[in-house]
Structure formats: structure tokens, C-alpha cells
Amino acid sequence: MGLISFVEVDLDSHFPIENLPYGVFRPSSACGGGDAAAPRPGVAIGDFVLDLSVVSSAGLFDGPILNNSPCFLQASLNMFVGLGRPAWKEARLTLQRLLSVDEPTLRDNSSLREKCLLKMSEVEMLLPTVIGDYTDFFSSMHHAKNCGLIFRGPAKPIQENWFHLPIAYHGRASSVVISGTPIVRPRGQAYPTGNSPPYFGPTQKMDFELEMAAIVGPGNELGKPIDVNIAADHIFGLVLMNDWSARDIQAWEYVPLGPFLGKSFGTTISPWIVTLDALEPFACEAPKQDPEPLPYLTESKHVNYDIPLEVWIKPAGHEHPVLVTSSNFSNLYWTLTQQLAHHTINGCNLRPGDLLGTGTISGPEEGSVGCLLELTWNGQKPQNLNGTIRKFLEDGDEVMFKACCKGKGYNVGFGSCTGKIQPAIS
Structure with a gap:
């Protein structure tokens, strides 16, 4: 017999007594x-x-x-x-x-x-914590491969270093917002056409990124790394995260230092932090890593979580959202604990409340990718959303992430993570 609360909880609720986010x-x-x-x-x-x-x-x-x-x-x-x-x-x-x-x-x-x-x-x-710092990883092999195929071709879609360390960049904590906050379409530069100057104006390739993020618990002293086998004790729990992306701005700016204005305009997280204790029944074996990681990334328990993920889009002017993709947290190649251990191996000090994004979580099937860049193959394969065609997000479109683990007679869910695109400010 499982736990029963005196507070009435529907069977389909994300928040039974087994969860308590x-x-x-x-x-x-x-x-x-x-x-x-x-x-x-x-x-x-x-x-x-x-x-x-x-x-x-x-x-x-x-x-x-x-x-x-x-x-x-x-x-x-x-x-x-x-x-x-x-x-x-x-x-x-x-x-x-x-x-x-x-x-x-x-x-x-x-x-x-x-x-x-x-x-x-x-x-x-x-926002559940004061986020001092925000780091975004690139931990899904399927996402990394698809991005490589789109931008570099089939010869070498994934760079050699990707299989040896969890790639990441330092994000912008000030623009992390709570679910439901409108997202203003950003302006910036994009690739020039022919001999023209670079394009400047509102992004024409507005995208979502299906991610989750870890909330850091106890931090570490500057200069003292966290061992990968105790890293879980430094992770309080997880939230859903949409790291909105302006793909044209990102493509023009990211060489040689990586994402900047194409990412820093907005990152949405869900309001409820689901603890690792609540997720423990859904722990599963993480993908086998080849080549074997260096010793500081080799963990005695190589664990992911079976968390089904969904992305819904309600096109501007429509009443009902459309399911556009389904993935799973278990698709991550680099685990949460490896990400945290790598983040601190150089002595970098994390602090309570810091946010560590997983990067886009894509699966191996076509319908399990985590962004429109992959779904539309950079706009070459427009998607039909119940009669509305989309290459990328238009003003007025609303994006909703959902995640819910199915237990025996109960759920452990995350609620939703939503944001609606507002026109650019001229």
C-alpha cells in the first residue's frame, strides 16, 4: 500500500505525496x-x-x-x-x-x-532560487550529431572532444525567467547575403530547446573539485527548461567563442523543483560511453532517469496546442553527475541555487528531437501543425514543455514550462 495524503489528489495529478516538489x-x-x-x-x-x-x-x-x-x-x-x-x-x-x-x-x-x-x-x-550562475551543457549525442550533420555535413558530424568531456558554455543568469513569462523576439546580426553587410533585425529563426536543468545544492570551495561519485549529493533536483534560441543570430556569432546574443535573451524554467529523492524510482542505466571516460568522469553508478518529455506548440490564433515531439531524459549521453564533476574539476566553485542545463535532449527517432532546428532540418522540412506550417516560431506562438514519470498508481511530474513569443521591439 502506497502513501495516501489527506489532501485529495487526482490520479492523473503530477503532484501526489510521492513527489512533493x-x-x-x-x-x-x-x-x-x-x-x-x-x-x-x-x-x-x-x-x-x-x-x-x-x-x-x-x-x-x-x-x-x-x-x-x-x-x-x-x-x-x-x-x-x-x-x-x-x-x-x-x-x-x-x-x-x-x-x-x-x-x-x-x-x-x-x-x-x-x-x-x-x-x-x-x-x-x-523563480525558486536566486540563480547566481547558469551553465548550459551539450550532453545529447543525438542532438550533437544532428547539429553536426546540418552545419558540417556527414564526414565528421560530432567533434572528437565531445566524446571525452561534457561540452558546455556559460549562460546568462539574469534572463532566466519563470514559466508563463512572455519572450520578446530578439534582434541581432545574421549571415550576410552575397556581398551585402550582415543582416540586422528581428531573428527569422526563433526556436525552442527541450532541456532539463539541475538545481545545485551545496557548492564547493574555490579550487576543490567535487568527486563524480558524490556529485549527486550536490544536486537538489530538476526543472524543465526551454533555452530559447535565435538560430540565425547564433550561427553568425558562435565562431570562435560560442553562443552569445542568440541565447542570452531568455531561458524559461518550470516553477517546481522535483528532487532526486522523488526521481529515485525512475533511475535507469545511462548509455554506454565509448571511449571510456577519463578516471575523473568514470562513475560507479552511471545513472540517468526515465522521464518522458513532450513539446506542444499552440500556433498564433489557434485554440488547441499540437504535440510536435516526444523525447526522454534517458537519452542524455553525459549524466548529471558527470556534468557537475566536470564543471568543478578545474576548481570552479558552484553555489547553492546555481542552474546547470542539460542541453537539448534529442532521441534517435525523427519524432524525438528536441528543437525545430532538427525537426525542420534548419527550415528545409516545414512542419504541419494542424494546417499551420512552421519552419521556426512565429510571433504569438506558445510553446509548452511537459514531463511526467509514471509510477505504480502515481505520477511524479514537473507541471509545465511555457512561453509565448512576443513581437520584437523596434
Whole structure:
């Protein structure tokens, strides 16, 4: 018999008691909140948010680590994620006990229950952590191969170094936004035509990138790398991530230093951080790596997670979204722990709340690629979205990512990650 919450949870909900993802919220303006309401941490349970600041103030976190801790009285989750795995486990066990159908503490205290359980429809979700730094990896072999075939041809689609280390670049943390935030079409330079100067104007190749991202827990001291076999203790959990891309701007600028304006205009993440503890039942073996990684990247447990991923697009002027691609987190060649270990091997110091994107997650089949660049083969194969043709995203198009693991009688889901394209600012 599995866990049962006293809070009613639909069978198809992403947020049963087995999940309990963390986020930061404030009551919406319609419910007396709005900009004046202080942000506070919460967990999702069914269609409700459990206000952890109220739970903490009531003295219900009574374990040895969290008793009297101010970590849930903050406007972000940084302090809590920085406490490490023992604190995360203590919090998870406490919350599952408090929400259990057999536990009267909240169930039978109507006043306290009313204060700490808010309807999701009555709250505004915010960024869950203060993101000091954001790194984006390039960890899907299928994506790397497809990009190589498009831009370099079949002779050598994947560069030799890719199979020896998790490639990454440093992204722009200031433009990471929460799901639902509009994305303004960026302007920039693109390849010149013939003898003309470079094109300048709104991107003509606006794209999404289907990614997930790790939220860093405890960091490391400058100069002290994190061993790959303990790297999981430095990863709090995962969110969905759309690393929006202007492909024409990116193609013109990326040699020799990599992505810049083609990426830095916006990155959308989902509001709920699903912990690695909640994902543990969905752990699976990661792909075999050939050649064998160097010793600092060779891990005793080479693990991915079976997380089905979907991308839906609602074209401008349409009422219903269209499923355009389905992939899976398990398609990643380089694991989360390898990414984190490589990030720190030179002594780089990570900090609580940092964001580590996986890179676009593409599968081996045509319908499992993670961006329009691959789906349309850089515009050569337009996609039919229920009668609407798309090479790349148009103004007014809305992109929705979804992810949900299927357990025995329950789900562990991520909710959704959405963004709608707004016209460029002239």
C-alpha cells in the first residue's frame, strides 16, 4: 500500500505525496497578495501549495537539522538547498508524515490547515532560487550529431572532444525567467547575403530547446573539485527548461567563442523543483560511453532517469496546442553527475541555487528531437501543425514543455514550462 495524503489528489495529478516538489510563490493579487505579498517556499500537493513558512513557524519541522532553522522563512530556496541531502531527507519525511491521511496534526487543525494550504489557482509562482550562475551543457549525442550533420555535413558530424568531456558554455543568469513569462523576439546580426553587410533585425529563426536543468545544492570551495561519485549529493533536483534560441543570430556569432546574443535573451524554467529523492524510482542505466571516460568522469553508478518529455506548440490564433515531439531524459549521453564533476574539476566553485542545463535532449527517432532546428532540418522540412506550417516560431506562438514519470498508481511530474513569443521591439 502506497502513501495516501489527506489532501485529495487526482490520479492523473503530477503532484501526489510521492513527489512533493519545491517552489517559491506568493498569493495572487485576487487573493490579497500581489507584488506586496512576500515570496515564500512551498511544496506542491495535488492542486494545492503547502506554505512552508507557516509549517515552519508552527514548529512542525522538529527534526535535528531543521528544528528552529530559518531556511523556510526566506524569499528563496537557496538556504534550504545549501543545507544538503540530510536536511532534504529530513524535510521530505516530515512533510510526507504531516500530509499523510493517518496524521492528525494538519488534517484535524482546520485553522492551521487553512493558513498553510492554498489553491494553486490563487498563487503566483516565482523563480525558486536566486540563480547566481547558469551553465548550459551539450550532453545529447543525438542532438550533437544532428547539429553536426546540418552545419558540417556527414564526414565528421560530432567533434572528437565531445566524446571525452561534457561540452558546455556559460549562460546568462539574469534572463532566466519563470514559466508563463512572455519572450520578446530578439534582434541581432545574421549571415550576410552575397556581398551585402550582415543582416540586422528581428531573428527569422526563433526556436525552442527541450532541456532539463539541475538545481545545485551545496557548492564547493574555490579550487576543490567535487568527486563524480558524490556529485549527486550536490544536486537538489530538476526543472524543465526551454533555452530559447535565435538560430540565425547564433550561427553568425558562435565562431570562435560560442553562443552569445542568440541565447542570452531568455531561458524559461518550470516553477517546481522535483528532487532526486522523488526521481529515485525512475533511475535507469545511462548509455554506454565509448571511449571510456577519463578516471575523473568514470562513475560507479552511471545513472540517468526515465522521464518522458513532450513539446506542444499552440500556433498564433489557434485554440488547441499540437504535440510536435516526444523525447526522454534517458537519452542524455553525459549524466548529471558527470556534468557537475566536470564543471568543478578545474576548481570552479558552484553555489547553492546555481542552474546547470542539460542541453537539448534529442532521441534517435525523427519524432524525438528536441528543437525545430532538427525537426525542420534548419527550415528545409516545414512542419504541419494542424494546417499551420512552421519552419521556426512565429510571433504569438506558445510553446509548452511537459514531463511526467509514471509510477505504480502515481505520477511524479514537473507541471509545465511555457512561453509565448512576443513581437520584437523596434
